[in-house]
Amino acid sequence: MKKQKYNIQVFAAGVLSLKETPGGYFKMKLAASGIAKAARPGQFISLQVNASGMPLMRRPMGIFSANKGAVEILFKAAGKGTEMLSRKKQGESVSVLGPLGNGFSVREELRHAILVAGGYGVSPIAFLYEELRKRKITTTVIIGAKNKKLIFKEGFSNPIITTEDGSEGFKGLVTERLNAACAGFACGSSAVFACGPVPMLKAAAEVSEKHGIECQVSMESLMACGVGVCLSCVCAVKEGMDTGYKRICADGPVFDSREIVWRT
Amino acid sequence: MKKQKYNIQVFAAGVLSLKETPGGYFKMKLAASGIAKAARPGQFISLQVNASGMPLMRRPMGIFSANKGAVEILFKAAGKGTEMLSRKKQGESVSVLGPLGNGFSVREELRHAILVAGGYGVSPIAFLYEELRKRKITTTVIIGAKNKKLIFKEGFSNPIITTEDGSEGFKGLVTERLNAACAGFACGSSAVFACGPVPMLKAAAEVSEKHGIECQVSMESLMACGVGVCLSCVCAVKEGMDTGYKRICADGPVFDSREIVWRT
């Protein structure tokens, strides 16, 4: 019998700290040494917000940092589940499942990375940014938001900010800035890494493809299992001549943008 | 159109205090002035233990005291609902419905009352005891339990204690003590008031009936609504020649023992 490798863990993780951050997020630090050791940028964990089973499903959260036995997440109190999560207290515990998903893949030849983040997409992008810095890969970071209040830029040096209302940085969407960045770095040793709302990902894909730059997008969906067994989280992908479906939780969340069939 | 009287309230009541007591109970004090004013001994309130709806049903609790704007209950952490209730904190609030039920009826002619309490039945009996004292009606109080540890006797002066293992007071069930008390007070101006497990109520009924003393028993059942609309909490009663059902929540919980059809 083959020796199995149990590389997805599920356990009650202690809440080490929980703080509000700029941009209107909550940053939660969890004691999770196994996950912290194994986690790669672009991977995520899935949290049970309430032991009583209401809500029923776990909530997936990108990994913001993984250091010294702890994993951090950054989240918005968007609905009832994340609301409950935001009221946890230090010392309480939360059941965590992870690390999940494939994560970004950073080619050996990569020299410059253009990172595009929208909304809480900034969380996995921040983890990737740290990783790239360690590997001495230069970066251009573009962060987009509706307005100044929703911007989280902690830890990035000189990010390019775009806001829809112009209250900070450039006015407009990330597209134009990305276009400029791509024009400057259009070669085989650069790549775009994008995480954020689908319209942003789609725009990032289009711009990158136009410039012939590789683009990795981190997709999202409601997830019932998070580990690949339920097939509820799929997105449409090109499979040869056909359209097929891949699981965002297990085959993704990060995909090569050219693989995705964008729904209008 | 008839002027309606809204005499059952439902509202979020603040938890004023929550303490553990002898006997292994929790005593919770709730800010509920409307209920405190209206409540009669033997009535109960029904509490929503968790706003998330799990568990779904309210939990009925006898009223232990009703004074100066506050209502107290005395409860065992018996299952998941009462367990959750026991973890409430001062300052939190609990949705309360009440006052519910008929309560004990104390006849004008009553001179001596024999009070029989088993388990958390001691809670409404304590309220009745206070009321009787105010009305200068003398009492014999008999409290039964499995053992010493489960005895709650706070507030009663000279109660008769019986324990099944003899660890406090008389060894055995309440029956024998009740029999003695009834023998001493068998007349039209005495009555027995009993609250506790069904076998105890049944025994109290038999002893009282044997001595020709009125006996009021406080019944219990799982209650879905607590106000009389769902018909889930019924007990079998003698109706003329037939057996019918009465609602413990609305027609009771207190019944004349002679009305009850005891199930074996």
Added chain:
Amino acid sequence: MADLKVKIAGIKMKNPVMLASGTCGFGEEFSRIFDLNLLGGIIVKGTTLKPRAGNKPPRAAETPYGMLNSIGLQNPGVFAVINEKLPFLRQFDLPVFVNIAGNSKEEYAELARLLGNAKGVSALEVNISCPNVKHKNSGLFCQDLGDVYAITRAVKRQSRVPVFVKLSAEVSDFKETVKTAVRAGADGLSLINTLRGMAIDIKTGKPKLANIIGGLSGPAIKPVGIRAVYEAFSQVKVPIIGMGGIASAEDALEYLIAGASAVAVGTASFYDPLTPISITKGLKKYFEDKPSDSVSKIRGRISF
């Protein structure tokens, strides 16, 4: 002020929020908690020809986000309802639907004759989906298309007031069941009744209900109710009273969008008797923000 008025089968209601049968008695108890005049309507407890004692207790059990009941149609019988219960309800400005249950087509017809012409009755709700009484093959009448047709027709013939047929979702061909009821003359549908379920106390090994099997209700069954209303709305034009797990204005809106003309609150009234009032408030707020919209306009308005 948003206007929540609706008219179903010719019956005018102040708002679409009703109380479901068997979960509000005959209105007396809730009249001690809130003003019944605030309701859109009330559907009273299942009424039979003779008084019924109902099933043995225990009659209810808590289940995951739901409950089982096996009341067994305890009610004082049609004459007591007419003489004692309806006069009380006539004090209110409130459409009264009387839920009727029989053991045969003839009993349903007789109930319809008596109640469908009684003072203070706005409509009949024909309960052919009660899991708590034994019918011929221990099933539900609504599980047999022939019975659906025959009973609906018999009731319709006798009743002066509109007839709503109450169905269960536990049938092999739900769309056909719905069409059969309407073909037989139903003026409206009430969807859904409880699902048959059971729970066992593993400590004692005993069923939690003395009757063994009971009806499952509460939030747990909402998706089944929404589906039933949606499917019925796709088949027939009559008004539908949606019910099953409604506990909030959002739930009520979900039913209306699925195709309900009005909604009824059941189990949620047990844990919060003010549920119907807060739903009405919530609906008011919802429509205040959308002055050109209304309860009847959003009926069945699903975007695909």
Added chain:
Amino acid sequence: MADLKVKIAGIKMKNPVMLASGTCGFGEEFSRIFDLNLLGGIIVKGTTLKPRAGNKPPRAAETPYGMLNSIGLQNPGVFAVINEKLPFLRQFDLPVFVNIAGNSKEEYAELARLLGNAKGVSALEVNISCPNVKHKNSGLFCQDLGDVYAITRAVKRQSRVPVFVKLSAEVSDFKETVKTAVRAGADGLSLINTLRGMAIDIKTGKPKLANIIGGLSGPAIKPVGIRAVYEAFSQVKVPIIGMGGIASAEDALEYLIAGASAVAVGTASFYDPLTPISITKGLKKYFEDKPSDSVSKIRGRISF
């Protein structure tokens, strides 16, 4: 040490705790979380003749203590299952049940011929109760007694291994459905599949599932599953795999007492993948305290 061994339709299992079809893929993913050898058995994802892409997303929605899914039987097809999936599972000491779904009797028969004789298959589970695929009258095969008989018989004729027929509780005559399956040769039953349900996002007015209607599963439906197992046990003697909302050893015991010979965990594995392991632990503990008792002895042992 309490012994949890069971034998159903001749298949020996270490314990009665299985994984339900469609909620564990073909075992690969969970093998990264726990040792599959700890399971009583695994029922793999519904397998069709040709590969199926499945339904459009969104395919799942959260409901009150339950969930809806409309996966639509996405699977790589029978040949990939035989060539790629079964070899993986053969590494474990684990009975493998293959769930099969077809569009016609002939397809079921062909699947049974291919899988019912394939290496590493312990039994077939015949899914005639999937709410996520369109059958002739957009209903479920199990809603037609003729189909129940014909498909079961066709599968049975082709399969070398025992055949479990998987039914839904959404039928007009459940007892008759059960008896029909057994009369046609079913060696066992799997009860229950999901209930058809629906949810609407009231903000957008859109159904939460692209497929509009999906299957309801999770704790919410447990009482319906318990009832179905109880009713089936009262009618037929074949083993029953009970499922629907099982999340704890207590739930598993409730199913066993109702009449199940084994149980399968579905939705609960999503929010806690270790559920089957903790259920087995819980059962061990339960039977340790009762050495003379066993899983097979408590089957159907209801006290009335």
